[in-house]
Amino acid sequence: MKALEERILAEGKILPGPVLKVSSFLNHQMDPDLMMVLGAEIAQRFQAEHVTKILTIESSGIAIAIAAGAHMHVPVLFAKKHRTSNVSGVLYQTLVHSYTHGTDYTVVVEREFLKDSDRVLIVDDFLANGAAVEGLCDLIRQASATTVGAAIAIEKGFQEGGKKLRDAGMRVESLAIVDQMDENGIRFRQA
């Protein structure tokens, strides 16, 4: 998606890892106008899927998920990274491995917000190894709900997450796919 790719080229910074730092507009400081444009694109791509709920994960998935939800007019649920005192009742929970931090963490959602009749769209800011999306899929599976796909702002195409999920049959729509990033710059996958 051109608007996002242009913004990545203008403001993205490549750090060792390699990490693509887009904290000026996506996941620390956020441009709400751009978020709404991305949300509209997500709504358009999944409009035939009869989505009843959007599921994301705190914190940096929330902005784009809300923008997509505002265009799709469906509730947005975010998985919490650990149990907090204001999450009561019965929970679905799963373990997610963080490759960035080298640790596992638990994510939870309250059972009452995922029903077996739900058609759930996963939304997140980044897709790299796919661990977060797989964790969210597991929560949806526990609820016997249906995963209709995943909408991602930026996919790191040189990591295995996107291929793994698509090979498993999931529809994954990434608004920008970075196939290469190094001292020569950033190369996006062509549609």
Added chain:
Amino acid sequence: MKALEERILAEGKILPGPVLKVSSFLNHQMDPDLMMVLGAEIAQRFQAEHVTKILTIESSGIAIAIAAGAHMHVPVLFAKKHRTSNVSGVLYQTLVHSYTHGTDYTVVVEREFLKDSDRVLIVDDFLANGAAVEGLCDLIRQASATTVGAAIAIEKGFQEGGKKLRDAGMRVESLAIVDQMDENGIRFRQA
């Protein structure tokens, strides 16, 4: 604000604490259409203030902050609750006391996203004792920026945060103020 008060009455649950649980539409599952209505109201109330940036705190402030930002067309910055590996560079940081959890935690923002010329509106989902808002004010002060006020979805009027901030001269706009909640139900402050 009537739309929010009605939603609180319809779906809010009072738990010991007292905690007002609104996780069906505000801070776990979120209604993006309601968020956009709240965001429009915030934009309207602060339209004369020449806001250049919205500052919130992860995670549950992000949704309403993005909605307000989408109406005000200004960047939204969220303070992160601890240092993560993708926050590089020089940070402003401050300590916030969590009355809910009985602990202190550090929140940080990258310095480059708060300038001394910024006129900053603080946005959050809840105001109780005011610790989070005070922490955000401290970050803004460190940047020599200007705090124009705070916009809050739900203020617990029976806790001291709102009074303390207003007595200190801050403009605090809460879209619903709960003055009492107990077995007899919820009573809102009249405008």
